Amino acid sequence: MPNLNSVPAARRYLETNLHQRQVNKxxxxxxxxxxWKDRERxxxxxxxxxxxAPSCExxxxxxxxxxxxxSHCGYCLFPTEGYQNQDQLEVYLNALEREGEQYRERWQALEPRSIFIGGGTPNLLKVHQYPRLLNMIYGLLPSLPPGTPVTLEGIPQLFSRDKLLAMKDHGVTRISMGAQQLDAGLSRLSGRMQQPKHVFQAVEWAAELGLGCNVDLIxxxxQQTPAHMRRDLQDLMASGVQHITHYELNVGGATDFALxxxxxxxxxxxxxxxYFGAAELLAQGGYAQLTPSDFQKVEPGAAPGFVYEECRRSFDAHDVWAWGYAAISDFPNHHHSQEAGGWTFMNQRNLPGYYGLLNDGKIPVECGYARSPADLRLSLLFRNLQSLSVDTASYRHNFERDVLEEFSPIWQACAELGLLHISPEAIRLTPEGAYRVPLIQTALMQGRVEEITEAHFAQLRAAAGRVDAGRGAAP
Structure with a gap:
C-alpha cells in the first residue's frame, strides 16, 4: 500500500490513477x-x-x-432479495413491525430531519400496504415535526397514480426513481423491462399530486455513447423533474457487467x-450542482429546501437510525470527544437471519464497528467532499485539529493537479476535483486502511497462535 506522507508520493499516486476507471470504494x-466484526452490541x-447527536435521519x-x-440488474452491489409474491411483503412488514417495537420507547423524543424509505424496491408494495408502512413509521415517532421530508424510492414501471396518491395521503413528500437508462435497448442489458414512458408518466403524476421527484440516471x-446520455438528459429536463441524480457506473464484484x-x-x-458534458448541459437547463452526482432545479423565488441526497456541509455530529433488512445505522460521538469515534452497524443481509433474530426477540444486527476518532474524521470528511467543499473551521471546532495540516501532502498534491483550491476557510473542489472525488477519498484513506488491515491480520495471527497453543497442550 503506498505511503502518501510526502507531496511527491501523493502526486505520483494521484497521477497514476487519473487514467484508470474510477471505483467508488x-x-x-x-x-x-x-x-465490521463486532457481534455483541x-x-x-x-x-x-x-x-x-444534535440531528438525525x-x-x-x-x-x-x-x-x-x-441478476441484480447486471451491476448492483447492494444486498437484495428476489421478489416472488405478495406474501413476502406481508411477512416482511410483520417483521419490520416487530423490529420497530424494540425502538418504540427509545424513539419517543426522536425528531429525524428526514426519512428515506429505500431498498430494494419499496414501490413493490401494493396500494393498501402504504398506509400500514407509513402509519407504522409515524406511530414510533410521536415527536416528528409536521412536514418532515419523507422520500420513497422505486422503479418507474411500478409507480401508479393510485400508489402515489396513497403515498401522499399518508405522509410521503417525495419519490426517488431509479431509471438508470431511458434508452430501452441499453436498459435491456440490465434485464429491466421499463420503457421511457413509465419514467415520464411517473414524473407527471408526481407533479400533479404535489410530490417532489428525483430521477436517477447512470x-x-x-454500449452507451455521449449522444445516448445527452438525449436522456434533455428529455428528462424537458419533463420538468426537480432533481436529477447522474452518477457514474460502479463496475465491480461478481456482477454481469464486471464479468x-x-x-x-x-x-x-x-x-x-x-461527466463534464452532463454537468454543462444540466447547468444550462437551470439545475444547480449540489454534489458530484446531484443536480437540483433552481426555482426562481423559492427558498432552497432540504434534499435527502445533498451531503452534509459541516462536521457536526449527526445520527442515522436504520430500520430493516441490511439497513446501516451510524452514531458518531459528539464533537470534542476523544474516547472513540462512535459506532456503525449493519442489520442482517439475509432474510432467514433477519427473521431469526427477530423471532428470538433481538435487534437484527449482523455486525458493527467501533470507529476510532481517526475513522470518524475520515468518514465525515468523505461526506463533506461530496458537498464539493470542506469547511475547515467546522472541522477545527469539532475535532480540535487542522484538516489542512492533517492531510497536508495530499491536499497540496491535489492542488498542484488542479483538483482543488485551498484557503484558510475552505478546501473547494474544482470541476475536475468534483469528478475525482472517489480518487481523492481513496488517497486520504490509504494510511488508515493500512493500520486497520495490519491490526486485522495481527488479530488473526494471535487467534491462530492460541489455537495452536491449545492443540499443543492437549493430552
Whole structure:
C-alpha cells in the first residue's frame, strides 16, 4: 500500500490513477464493512437515552427487487432479495413491525430531519400496504415535526397514480426513481423491462399530486455513447423533474457487467467527457450542482429546501437510525470527544437471519464497528467532499485539529493537479476535483486502511497462535 506522507508520493499516486476507471470504494462511508466484526452490541447499546447527536435521519429498508436476467440488474452491489409474491411483503412488514417495537420507547423524543424509505424496491408494495408502512413509521415517532421530508424510492414501471396518491395521503413528500437508462435497448442489458414512458408518466403524476421527484440516471453504461446520455438528459429536463441524480457506473464484484461487459464499457477518457458534458448541459437547463452526482432545479423565488441526497456541509455530529433488512445505522460521538469515534452497524443481509433474530426477540444486527476518532474524521470528511467543499473551521471546532495540516501532502498534491483550491476557510473542489472525488477519498484513506488491515491480520495471527497453543497442550 503506498505511503502518501510526502507531496511527491501523493502526486505520483494521484497521477497514476487519473487514467484508470474510477471505483467508488466508500459506498458505506469509512471504513469498509469487511472490517465490521463486532457481534455483541447494537444501536440501543451505544445510543442510550440522552446521548443523541444534535440531528438525525431515519432510513427504512425494504429488501425485495424484481428478478432480472442478468441478476441484480447486471451491476448492483447492494444486498437484495428476489421478489416472488405478495406474501413476502406481508411477512416482511410483520417483521419490520416487530423490529420497530424494540425502538418504540427509545424513539419517543426522536425528531429525524428526514426519512428515506429505500431498498430494494419499496414501490413493490401494493396500494393498501402504504398506509400500514407509513402509519407504522409515524406511530414510533410521536415527536416528528409536521412536514418532515419523507422520500420513497422505486422503479418507474411500478409507480401508479393510485400508489402515489396513497403515498401522499399518508405522509410521503417525495419519490426517488431509479431509471438508470431511458434508452430501452441499453436498459435491456440490465434485464429491466421499463420503457421511457413509465419514467415520464411517473414524473407527471408526481407533479400533479404535489410530490417532489428525483430521477436517477447512470453514465458509463455498457454500449452507451455521449449522444445516448445527452438525449436522456434533455428529455428528462424537458419533463420538468426537480432533481436529477447522474452518477457514474460502479463496475465491480461478481456482477454481469464486471464479468461479461467490460469490453463494452466506454473508456475512462470517454466517461470523464460524459461527466463534464452532463454537468454543462444540466447547468444550462437551470439545475444547480449540489454534489458530484446531484443536480437540483433552481426555482426562481423559492427558498432552497432540504434534499435527502445533498451531503452534509459541516462536521457536526449527526445520527442515522436504520430500520430493516441490511439497513446501516451510524452514531458518531459528539464533537470534542476523544474516547472513540462512535459506532456503525449493519442489520442482517439475509432474510432467514433477519427473521431469526427477530423471532428470538433481538435487534437484527449482523455486525458493527467501533470507529476510532481517526475513522470518524475520515468518514465525515468523505461526506463533506461530496458537498464539493470542506469547511475547515467546522472541522477545527469539532475535532480540535487542522484538516489542512492533517492531510497536508495530499491536499497540496491535489492542488498542484488542479483538483482543488485551498484557503484558510475552505478546501473547494474544482470541476475536475468534483469528478475525482472517489480518487481523492481513496488517497486520504490509504494510511488508515493500512493500520486497520495490519491490526486485522495481527488479530488473526494471535487467534491462530492460541489455537495452536491449545492443540499443543492437549493430552
Amino acid at each position: 466508500v459506498l458505506h462511508s469509512f471504513p469498509s464493512p469487511r472490517f 447494537g444501536p440501543l447499546d451505544v445510543r442510550p437515552p440522552g446521548t443523541d 431515519l432510513y427504512v429498508a425494504l429488501p425485495f427487487c424484481l428478478v432480472t436476467q442478468p 453514465y458509463g453504461w455498457p 461479461n461487459h467490460r469490453d463494452e464499457l466506454p473508456s475512462p477518457e470517454l466517461v470523464r467527457e460524459m
